[in-house]
Amino acid sequence: TNALTVAWRLFKKLSEEQQRYEKQLIFEHPGFAKLCQQLLRGARRMTRGDLVFSLHALVNLGVPQNTLLVQTLVRVCQEKLNQLDNRCISVLATTLARMDKDKNVSALQAGFQLLVEQRISSIRDIFILQNLMKCLGKDAPVFLKKKLEMAVVKEIDGLTFPNALRMFLACAAMNYCSLPILNSCSKKIQENVQDVPFRQLILILEVCHTLLYRNVKLFSALADYVNSTAYLWDKRQIILFLSACETLGFQPTELLDIFAEKVTEDPDFLNLKNLLIVLRVYSQLNHVPRVQKHLFFETLHRCLNKCLPQISNTELLKAVYALGILGYLPHRALDELLQKDSKDELTLSDDLKEQNTVMLRSVKTCMELDSSSFTKPAFVPTENLSSLVSLNLRKAQEALIQLLGDENMFQQNVQLPYGYRIDFEIKMDSDRKKVLPIAATDDHPDSHVQRLAFLFAPMSAFCLGTTHPQGKLAMKKRHLNKLGYHVILIQNKKFQEMKNEDAIEFLKRKIYSEDAFSFPVETLQDNN
Numbered sequence: 001t002n003a004l005t006v007a008w009r010l011f012k013k014l015s016e017e018q019q020r021y022e023k024q025l026i027f028e029h030p031g032f033a034k035l036c037q038q039l040l041r042g043a044r045r046m047t048r049g050d051l052v053f054s055l056h057a058l059v060n061l062g063v064p065q066n067t068l069l070v071q072t073l074v075r076v077c078q079e080k081l082n083q084l085d086n087r088c089i090s091v092l093a094t095t096l097a098r099m100d101k102d103k104n105v106s107a108l109q110a111g112f113q114l115l116v117e118q119r120i121s122s123i124r125d126i127f128i129l130q131n132l133m134k135c136l137g138k139d140a141p142v143f144l145k146k147k148l149e150m151a152v153v154k155e156i157d158g159l160t161f162p163n164a165l166r167m168f169l170a171c172a173a174m175n176y177c178s179l180p181i182l183n184s185c186s187k188k189i190q191e192n193v194q195d196v197p198f199r200q201l202i203l204i205l206e207v208c209h210t211l212l213y214r215n216v217k218l219f220s221a222l223a224d225y226v227n228s229t230a231y232l233w234d235k236r237q238i239i240l241f242l243s244a245c246e247t248l249g250f251q252p253t254e255l256l257d258i259f260a261e262k263v264t265e266d267p268d269f270l271n272l273k274n275l276l277i278v279l280r281v282y283s284q285l286n287h288v289p290r291v292q293k294h295l296f297f298e299t300l301h302r303c304l305n306k307c308l309p310q311i312s313n314t315e316l317l318k319a320v321y322a323l324g325i326l327g328y329l330p331h332r333a334l335d336e337l338l339q340k341d342s343k344d345e346l347t348l349s350d351d352l353k354e355q356n357t358v359m360l361r362s363v364k365t366c367m368e369l370d371s372s373s374f375t376k377p378a379f380v381p382t383e384n385l386s387s388l389v390s391l392n393l394r395k396a397q398e399a400l401i402q403l404l405g406d407e408n409m410f411q412q413n414v415q416l417p418y419g420y421r422i423d424f425e426i427k428m429d430s431d432r433k434k435v436l437p438i439a440a441t442d443d444h445p446d447s448h449v450q451r452l453a454f455l456f457a458p459m460s461a462f463c464l465g466t467t468h469p470q471g472k473l474a475m476k477k478r479h480l481n482k483l484g485y486h487v488i489l490i491q492n493k494k495f496q497e498m499k500n501e502d503a504i505e506f507l508k509r510k511i512y513s514e515d516a517f518s519f520p521v522e523t524l525q526d527n528n
Contacts, residue, residue, distance in 0.1 A: 001049075003035060005056075008056075040072060044076055044079075048080055048085070049087075052095070055073040055095055065105075066102070074104045075104055077092060077108055078111055081112065082115070086122070086123055089115065089116070090125070090127065090128040093128075093134065096112065097137070097173070109135075112135070113136060117147070120132075120144075124154075125155075126167070130167050131170075133148055133167075133173060133176075134170050134173040152167070156180065156184045159184055160188075161192040168182070168185050171185075171207065172210050172211060175210070177212060186215050189221075190218060194225060201222055201225075202241065205247070206244060208248060209247050209248055216465035219250045219252075220252075223255050226238065226255055227252065227254050227258060236274065239281075242259065242277075242278075242281045243277050250463065250464045251285045251463040253287070257291065260282075260292070261291070263278070263296060264295050267299050267302070271307075275304065275307060276319060279300065279304075280318070282322070283321075284325075286471050286473075304330055305330075308333060308336060313340055317337060317356055317360060320333050321362060322471075325366075325474070329367065362475070365419070368418075369418070369483075376482065377484065381416075384411060384412075389412050389413065389423075392492060393456060395495065396424065396456055397412060399500065400426075402504055403504050403511075409426070410424050410426045410438065412425075420479065422453040422485070423456050424454040425453055426452040426511065427449050428450040428452065429449070430449070430450060432450055451484060452486050452487075452488060452511065453480050453485040454510075455476070455487060455488070456492040456495065457473055457489060457491065458491075458492060467489070467491065
């Protein structure tokens with residue numbers, strides 16, 4: 001056991017390439033075969049510690065699981081399960097987490113789970129508890145996950161920084177979002193963020209995505225750290241970090257600005273794969289750099305042009321769509337895309353067809369509405385889809401009726417050209433003092449009427465913890481502005497949480513506020 005354990009400890013410190021070479025030398029060594037035979041003969045006479053440590057070392061050294069030796073040790077562990085102390089339970093948990101399911105392993109895991117249920121109340125060691133969480137995994141029954149959670153919470157005050165990182169991963173292995181555990185781990189990680197290796201930064205964000213855990217303070221601390229040490233990281237590493245942030249809907253504003261500068265200074269690292277990630281991140285997060293924004297998008301445009309000979313049809317569509325979301329029209333790529341569309345070369349399998357159809361329609365809408373030659377139409381045809389509103393808009397409808405006094409003072413479920421729909425439309429006089437009845441405005445020229453469009457959007461349509469709209473919603477807002485609407489974006493979840501009188505007052509401020517009528521001063525298309 002000592003020989004195997006020392007071999008494993010030395011082995012795990014080697015690089016991946018060295019491990020392959022050393023593993024071959026170990027397996028071919030005559031002493032190793034002799035050691036394994038001795039272990040096989042003495043398996044049932046071994047102490048509990050020697051038993052679990054031997055199995056742990058063999059599995060980690062890569063001895064095939066279907067060998068007689070490994071299978072024998074698994075069966076003996078099953079026989080001696082009740083004799084194991086907490087330390088041995090921890091080692092066995094780590095080992096089982098690395099093993100594939102087979103008949104003997106499944107039987108051992110079933111017995112192991114029963115043992116954990118009996119012993120959980122006596123285990124006080126955080127390290128052992130997180131090993132148990134990893135071993136039992138997502139298939140563990142909910143009641144056992146809750147027992148483990150309670151055991152960890154009791155000992156959470158003694159959580160060290162390394163254990164906080166491991167506990168994060170353990171929660172992911174169990175696919176169990178325990179807020180008390182994750183909040184404590186997050187706090188410890190924020191306090192020691194400078195000690196987190198880069199790979200762990202990405203893992204933390206991936207775990208948060210897996211567990212649907214959203215902690216703006218944690219994400220901000222990680223982003224601030226990467227931002228302050230950006231000169232140390234490779235640009236490809238920053239791309240990975242930004243991509244993980246985008247998956248969470250989190251906008252690290254300063255880091256996005258700094259990375260945009262790096263792109264404009266040295267765009268040569270942007271191969272096709274990296275370019276597509278960058279386009280996705282900036283478009284989905286609706287981020288336009290504060291400095292040299294036109295230079296940034298022109299740089300991306302040039303990089304895209306270089307990639308055109310090797311780009312697939314789907315990738316071309318995604319790239320043009322991403323730039324379109326941001327209001328930038330990449331003319332050469334756009335021409336190529338339209339040529340492929342006219343030849344029906346964009347036809348795809350059914351699973352992608354609907355998604356790509358939506359993207360292509362959006363691109364064509366951008367071509368028209370974001371063109372520098374587009375002027376606000378004198379009249380926009382509208383259609384009332386239905387007098388009924390969905391349940392999640394009932395509160396808004398009732399608040400508008402109480403505020404304006406009559407259902408005839410607004411329209412609901414309004415269908416506009418270009419496939420856009422708005423939840424509620426209100427028309428006001430040119431001085432923005434009075435709301436006009438919908439029927440009466442038919443006699444007014446459009447120049448004498450101010451139109452308000454209310455969009456009640458889910459929280460997922462905004463960047464995490466902000467009122468900054470993400471890509472699709474931002475594009476819709478921009479296009480409605482082009483059609484002459486003053487757009488009011490409302491986070492529906494927060495609106496639903498308001499008291500009725502607060503909701504009415506909130507809508508009143510939105511309708512009569514000067515801010516409701518301010519158009520964006522500048523768009524990218526001004527210099528396109």
